[in-house]
Amino acid sequence: MSAARSQDKGDAVIRLVGASVNNLRNVSLDLPKRALTVVTGLSGSGKSSLVLETIAAEAQRLVNDTYPSFVRNRLPHMPAPEVQSTSGLTFTAIVDQRRFTGNSRSTVSTASDLAPLLRLMFSRIGEPSAGYSPAYSFNDPAGMCPECEGLGTVVDIDVNELIDPEKSIDEGPVRFSQFRPGVYRWKRFAYSGLFDRGKPLKDFTEEEIRLFLYADKLKLPNPDPRFPKTARFDGVVTRMRDVYVKNRPSKMSPLVHAELERLTTRRLCPECDGARVNAAARGSLIGGTSIVDWSAMSVNRLREHLESVKDPRVAPALAGIRHTLDALLSVGLGYLTLDRESSTLSGGEAQRVKIVRHLGSSLTDITYVFDEPSAGLHPADVERLNELLLRLRDAGNTVLVVEHHPEVIRVADHVVDMGPGAGSDGGLVRFEGTPEALLTSGTVTGQLLSTPLELRRTVRKPRGLVRVVAASAHNLDGFDVDVPVGVLTAVTGVAGSGKSSFATGELPRQHRDFTVVGQDPLHGGVRSMSLSVLGVADGVRRAFAAASGLGPEWFSFNSKGACPSCRGKGYITTELAFLDDVATPCDACGGERFNPTTLEATLAGRTIADVLRSTARTVVEVFTDRPDVADPIRWLERVGLGYTPVGQSLDTLSGGEKQRLLLARHLSASRGFGEERIVLDEPTAGLHPSDVERLDTLFDELVDAGATLVVVEHNLRVIAHADHVIDIGPGAGENGGSLLFTGSPSRLTRHGKSLTGKALARAVSG
Incomplete structure (x- = not known):
């Protein structure tokens, strides 16, 4: 019997039958255990839906179900993914690219x-x-x-900025909305019985000002009856320090956050x-x-x-x-x-720190799930990443990797290629097998991997040069370098070498006509989306309003159109005290975010919720007669975001996706023409090689129209396509920061000391 069981293939594989999460189309497949499997495919083809939202999600749900009810009731309640059956699942650890959200106490x-x-x-x-x-x-x-x-660090409250001495208590002398007249904290000093409420603060005595600002748990001799009977009095500054400085609330409105930034200063602790x-x-x-x-x-x-x-x-x-x-x-x-x-770590850096925490584990037979671990890594570092993935596999674990990088795919034991396209055009398994077989499979991924990179044959001649003098930000060693105008320049080097310090720091600081489109967080979270970033959300609402007779506010989930149960979020959040909050889809609207009246209105046969779920190509078709809407949305396709729904919340986009969205907004506002000078910081993060080629084409169009592009990149397809390369290194941190090379990509391949040059030479030779 044991011999029969050992021959049972089900013991050696993770088996999925009929997976239909997101855009997956009834996917069934077997993934080998104790092996390194790479799942690849175009951006939006269904890779993450298969690995993260089906396999990993179901494994975690089943593990949670093994705990006693007392524990289970305090864990997040995850719904079962849309899959007919699963088998062979093991305890699963997800190593994703979410940045650490800890405060300054986490290092x-x-x-x-x-x-x-x-x-x-x-x-x-x-x-x-x-x-x-x-x-x-x-x-x-x-x-x-x-x-x-x-x-x-210590935070100081700027009392001069906080207090208006010309105003009395009744007039609101505290320039902070949480102490405005009528609110709870204003009532505490207004009803304290210590002050003349009608007298301007400039007429207060020194003792009155001291009490008003700095009193600490003072027992009041004769308070107003409306003052809480058992409470003690704290001054305005004392109260602010306790509530907003020492124990800053985890949830603050953007208004309060902005006010605190204005009213406080942070400096190194003098002690x-x-x-x-x-x-x-x-x-x-x-x-x-x-x-x-x-x-x-x-x-x-x-x-x-x-x-x-x-x-x-x-x-x-x-x-x-x-x-x-x-x-x-x-x-x-x-x-x-x-x-x-x-x-302060990037998503890629955070992911690699998480990998380190798992390397010394004594547990075996775990399924490790990695979400694009090569993001932000130089090709030289990818080799070391592969060694770590193989170490986890050789320790008796199953390693599943969602990845585009050719070098990671090549070391896999098993490859699954999803496609054929993205969004509704994806969701199918196009190939299963070895990396060698993928090269002859005929899939888009296979074709791109089997074709050696080609260097740009004829580099453009620059219209001029701008000189960066004594570049010394962070680890840069003070070098001088010329940046050509009117061409595509790639700034390269290993992670931490100083590329971003130069391109997004020194270059725009010394030459203010360069606009940086980086990966800084976009303002707005669950209530902001691509449509609002592009500035076309109002146009969409006006179009629905004209077709339905309702006001435009009915087509906003932040206004009159919001579902009354979830208030336009699409989900209900349950707070579990010291545990993470749990979000479940809203039963009233089914996650649509809108109320029934709004969802009854249609435009070209689609509701506003249908439009928000659609990708750029579909939305352009719906609004083809509205260029104010269609033209900006077309840029989503051109920057490689054609697979994302236009209503996708900003807080679910990766750093690379947010940057490409910002680029789409920038190009839409300027119509993509003119002699602009733009700096991009790793715009290919998370992109399939075919999408990188599309981005290369866009770069060509912009440069040929007169733009100057400076792109910080690890991706060899972009580097090979550049007119000019600035390579910084040779290593990272204190071992980097030096100018190694400037010139064409073909010359870079012959530079013996450049790790970028060596990697590019290998890719070109195939």
């Missing part, structure tokens, strides 16, 4: 689990000892700096000078260096420094630190310092 050291080991080291052999491990933690009262409470820990922890040394010194070192430097630390009392901790540092080096993060706040 690379804490996120990588190095912090406990560092504290243990210093508590054992640091001299003089500050005490047990907590005495070295900036997150513990025993170790944190008492002045900044472990944050490294610890940003070190976060108290004097005892700062004074405890190992070989003349403190835990603050270790945390301020880059991973590279700390790894070298530890070679001189040899003490048998801490050998296990020292081995653990070295192991984790080696893992960070292996994923190309040697330039990071351990004290860097984790929330």
